[in-house]
Amino acid sequence: MQRPQVTLDSRQDDLLVLLRKKGLSIKRLDEGKKGELRAFLDYLHNHRGMSLTDVAKLIGNKTSGYTSWLCAQLGVQTRPFEEARLKGIHEKRRKYERRPFDGTDEDKAYLLGLRHGDLSVSTPWKSVVRVSTSTTHPAMADLFRSLFEPYGHVYQHPRYKKDTQAYEWNLSTIVDESFNFLLREREDVWKWVASRESTTLAYLAGILDAEGSIGIYSNGRGTALQLLVYNTHLRLLEFIKASLSILGYNPVGPYLDKKSGTSTSKYRIERRKDYWKLALARFEQVQDLLHRLPIRHAEKIRRKEIALAIKSGERWEEVGPRIHKLRDQIRTERDKFVIHAEEHYNEHHPARLVRTVGRPS
16 A cells, blocks of 8 residues: 655654554553644644545555544544545645636626536635536536536546435536636526626526426427426526516416425435426427527537427427437436446445446436
8 A cells, every 4th residue: 555655753653653553552552642642643634634544544554434533532633524525625726727717708697507507516615616516417527527627627426326326427626716606696696697688598508408408299290399497496487487588488487396295206205395397388489599599518409409400380200200319319328427427436435235226227
C-alpha cells in the first residue's frame, strides 16, 4: 500500500510506530501517551486536513473505520464525511481550474430553467457553488458535462439507491461564485426571465430538458403532439403557463396528476407531495413552440426532429415505426448506462454480493 507523503519529526514518527503496533490497546496506555496520540491525530486530521482514509494509509494496513474508532477512543473531533470530501475537492483547486461564468443572458436563463427542474445547488464553502444531478440517461450526463466542464471539473460517480434497489450516475462540479445566480429563489428570477422573449424561451427550454417531455402518440388513425411538464412546485407551473400565454400559446392546466400519499407503480414509494401537470396539446402550437425552443438534451432533440417532420393529419401508421425505433434506441442507451453504473459501483463496493433486482429491460 502506497502511503501519503508526510514529513514528521522524530517524536511524531515514534507515535506512528506505536499506532502500527499489532494488538495496540488504547485503554492500557498511560494518560501522557494518550495525550500525545490525541494531539498527533488532531494535527493530521484537523490541521493538515488529511482524511481518515489517508491517516489510515499513513499508519499502514488500516482502514478509515479503524482511524474513526481510534479518534473516538482518544476524543479527537472528526469532520463529517461530506465536509471532508468537499474540502478535499477544494484543496485540488490548482489541479482543476475554476473559470467564471461568461455565457449570454440566454445561457443563464437556460441554466436557471434546468436548475429549477432538475439540478441541486449549494454552497459548500465561501466563494464557490456546488451543482449536481443524478440520472440514468447518458444524454443528461452529456448535457451536464457540456454545460459545466468549461467552468470546472465534472465528477461522475455511480450510485446505488436503496429505496428503488437501482443504480444511476451522480454528476457534480464545483464552480466559482459567478454561478451564484443559481442559488436565487425561483420567484426572484422570474421577473428577469420574463423581461425578454429570448430569455423566456431559453428558460422554458431548460425546464423542458429537465422536467418535460415531447409526446408523440396515436390519436385514432392520426398523430397527436403534446408538450408536457410535471412538477411538485405548483407556482413554477403557473409561471410557465403565464409565460406560454404571453408568447401566444394556449396551455391547459396545471392540474393534479398524482396526489400526495399515493405510491409509485413500479417501486411502491409513497409520494410526499402533490404532483402537477401542465400541457400544450394543439398540434400547430406544439410545432411552432418547438421551432423556437433552444433545447439541448440530445434525446429530446431527436424527438423534436421527428415531431417537426410530422405533417398535420399524418397517419400514425406512418409515424409510429419511427417513434418505436427511437424509444428502443433510448431504452438501449439507458440500460447500458445503468449496467455500467452497476458494474463500476460493485467494483468499488465488493460487500454487495447479490443484486436484488434484474437488469433493466
